[in-house]
Amino acid sequence: MNGLLLGLALVAAVNPPRTRTGLPETTTGRARLPVLLLGSGIALAVVAGLAWWSGPLLDALDVSPETFRIAAGLVAGIAGLRSIIRTSPGAEPELPGLRSAVWPVAFPRLVAPEVVALAITAGSEDGVTGTVAAAAVAFAALAALGPLRRGAVTDGALRWAGAVLGMVLVVIGAVLMIDGVREV
Amino acid sequence: MRRRLSIHLVAWVVGIAVIRVGVVPPEVCGPDADAPAVAASITGAVDWIVDNQFESGRYTYGYDATTDEVNPAYNPARHGGVTMSLYQTALWFDEGALGAADRGLAYVLDEIVERDGWLAWRPAGQDIPVGANALLLAGLTYRRELTGDPLHDDLMRGIAGFLVAQQQPDGSVFAYYDPRVDEVRPVYGLFATGEASWALARMERLFPGEGWGEAASATLTYMATERDRVEGRLTRLPDHWAAYTLSEMDPADVTEVQREYARDLAGFFGIRLRFEAQRRGTGLNLLLRWYPGPPAGVGTAGEGMAALWRLALRDPGLSDLVPAMEERILCTAGFSIDRQVAGGAASAYPRPELADGAWFYRGYTQMDGQQHVLSTMLGAWQVLEERTG
Numbered sequence: 069m070n071g072l073l074l075g076l077a078l079v080a081a082v083n084p085p086r087t088r089t090g091l092p093e094t095t096t097g098r099a100r101l102p103v104l105l106l107g108s109g110i111a112l113a114v115v116a117g118l119a120w121w122s123g124p125l126l127d128a129l130d131v132s133p134e135t136f137r138i139a140a141g142l143v144a145g146i147a148g149l150r151s152i153i154r155t156s157p158g159a160e161p162e163l164p165g166l167r168s169a170v171w172p173v174a175f176p177r178l179v180a181p182e183v184v185a186l187a188i189t190a191g192s193e194d195g196v197t198g199t200v201a202a203a204a205v206a207f208a209a210l211a212a213l214g215p216l217r218r219g220a221v222t223d224g225a226l227r228w229a230g231a232v233l234g235m236v237l238v239v240i241g242a243v244l245m246i247d248g249v250r251e252v
Numbered sequence: 253m254r255r256r257l258s259i260h261l262v263a264w265v266v267g268i269a270v271i272r273v274g275v276v277p278p279e280v281c282g283p284d285a286d287a288p289a290v291a292a293s294i295t296g297a298v299d300w301i302v303d304n305q306f307e308s309g310r311y312t313y314g315y316d317a318t319t320d321e322v323n324p325a326y327n328p329a330r331h332g333g334v335t336m337s338l339y340q341t342a343l344w345f346d347e348g349a350l351g352a353a354d355r356g357l358a359y360v361l362d363e364i365v366e367r368d369g370w371l372a373w374r375p376a377g378q379d380i381p382v383g384a385n386a387l388l389l390a391g392l393t394y395r396r397e398l399t400g401d402p403l404h405d406d407l408m409r410g411i412a413g414f415l416v417a418q419q420q421p422d423g424s425v426f427a428y429y430d431p432r433v434d435e436v437r438p439v440y441g442l443f444a445t446g447e448a449s450w451a452l453a454r455m456e457r458l459f460p461g462e463g464w465g466e467a468a469s470a471t472l473t474y475m476a477t478e479r480d481r482v483e484g485r486l487t488r489l490p491d492h493w494a495a496y497t498l499s500e501m502d503p504a505d506v507t508e509v510q511r512e513y514a515r516d517l518a519g520f521f522g523i524r525l526r527f528e529a530q531r532r533g534t535g536l537n538l539l540l541r542w543y544p545g546p547p548a549g550v551g552t553a554g555e556g557m558a559a560l561w562r563l564a565l566r567d568p569g570l571s572d573l574v575p576a577m578e579e580r581i582l583c584t585a586g587f588s589i590d591r592q593v594a595g596g597a598a599s600a601y602p603r604p605e606l607a608d609g610a611w612f613y614r615g616y617t618q619m620d621g622q623q624h625v626l627s628t629m630l631g632a633w634q635v636l637e638e639r640t641g
Binding site: 076136138142163171175181228249250252 | 253256260264267271272275276278279280339516518519521522523526532557573576577579580
């Protein structure tokens with residue numbers, strides 16, 4: 069993947085607008101920023117770890133990076149479809165205090181199957197730095213949406229934007245699958 | 253909280269299991285394809301061909317171990333192909349294969365016919381096939397390269413002349429010539445076009461400046477650009493003979509269109525071989541991946557990849573593919589070693605001499621199965637030689 073596609077893939081997988089609608093919030097309707105930043109940090113560490121271990125992991129599984137790209141594309145495509153159909157993630161219970169950075173922010177919101185699959189495939193192909201940088205862009209975009217106050221209009225806009233990113237993710241998934249088939 | 257955690261956990265486990273079983277089962281390459289193992293496999297395959305060759309030079313066509321019956325059929329393209337593989341073996345691995353290859357050549361020499369400035373093998377009672385003649389010519393070029401013996405130079409130029417006579421202005425090649433009415437039959441062959449271009453490319457290497465290379469390149473460009481549409485295919489033909497043609501090219505003469513074609517072909521062979529490595533032929537894997545593939549099909553992908561690897565080694569424009577190509581070739585060699593009847597396993601067959609060294613598909617083995625996997629193993633041998641300098 070080139071840098072632009074990698075960045076777009078991670079942004080579409082994290083899907084900041086859609087994810088924003090499912091974050092722990094203050095009474096004013098804004099995301100709890102410390103929780104969001106901590107959760108993003110945890111997720112970034114997971115992405116970095118997966119990218120770092122992608123080679124040995126795929127070796128241990130006896131799967132070539134090219135073949136895994138097909139699986140990553142499939143997972144991304146399904147996740148994209150889900151984002152189009154369900155424009156907001158389901159409600160999750162929250163752990164109290166800062167621990168809500170772990171649940172539901174890092175898990176299951178950010179470290180979702182499509183993010184995991186992309187982290188592994190990007191890590192095996194583009195290395196840790198590129199993968200982490202792309203994920204950081206995606207999490208930064210989410211953080212930028214954090215202060216946005218939820219309301220009828222903003223919710224509608226977030227859902228629409230989330231669905232569009234879902235479509236982007238479907239296309240990226242298809243590109244990855246084709247790429248995985250055509251690679252040596 | 254616990255309930256939601258359980259739901260997510262179950263979804264993850266089920267999702268991973270489905271992906272693992274259905275999309276990315278392990279690609280198992282079998283035992284290490286090291287030099288002794290590859291050498292033993294090559295020797296076993298050659299022994300199967302040679303031990304079951306008739307006095308006339310004809311090869312045993314096929315053997316069904318489930319019914320203990322030898323297939324009495326025969327096919328000129330397969331005769332040419334096996335003879336070529338034996339010459340290839342003699343040049344790249346062991347000169348000992350030369351004798352059997354020469355017997356295979358002798359089988360056709362009585363059936364050489366001459367027309368307007370060209371020579372060709374006409375199997376008794378049949379039209380003159382481009383594919384069989386091209387493979388025979390390719391084999392003769394290996395023989396010439398190995399021995400330096402000019403004995404068959406006129407025959408080689410004559411057959412090359414036949415191939416050029418079958419070539420059309422757009423680079424396509426008609427697959428047959430009807431000697432009864434002395435006319436080209438305007439039909440395409442699935443692989444004859446690639447076989448013709450490859451043989452002509454080989455001729456260019458041996459006899460540069462005689463125009464064979466230009467003819468080969470014209471057909472190669474046709475295959476890269478128009479063939480599939482003109483010949484009515486919806487998808488690109490993964491043509492290992494086109495890969496062989498590319499492998500003979502001087503990288504300086506390879507056009508960007510041809511180079512892209514090489515990448516496409518490498519991709520086709522790559523997914524074929526990765527998919528093949530996923531096949532176990534048992535349990536759920538049998539339902540999802542079916543039986544390990546026919547040796548000829550697997551072998552064509554393997555030898556095609558090996559041919560492109562030979563080009564990629566010399567062509568900076570393709571050098572990025574070399575590591576993955578080597579991985580595929582050695583993986584294919586590994587699972588092919590695993591699938592070959594060897595090491596006393598033949599004694600379990602009704603006729604061990606027809607099983608030893610062979611690759612079977614669901615109880616049946618055929619000469620082209622041995623041919624194509626043999627050429628793959630020779631490619632693996634070259635990869636190992638390249639690695640050890």
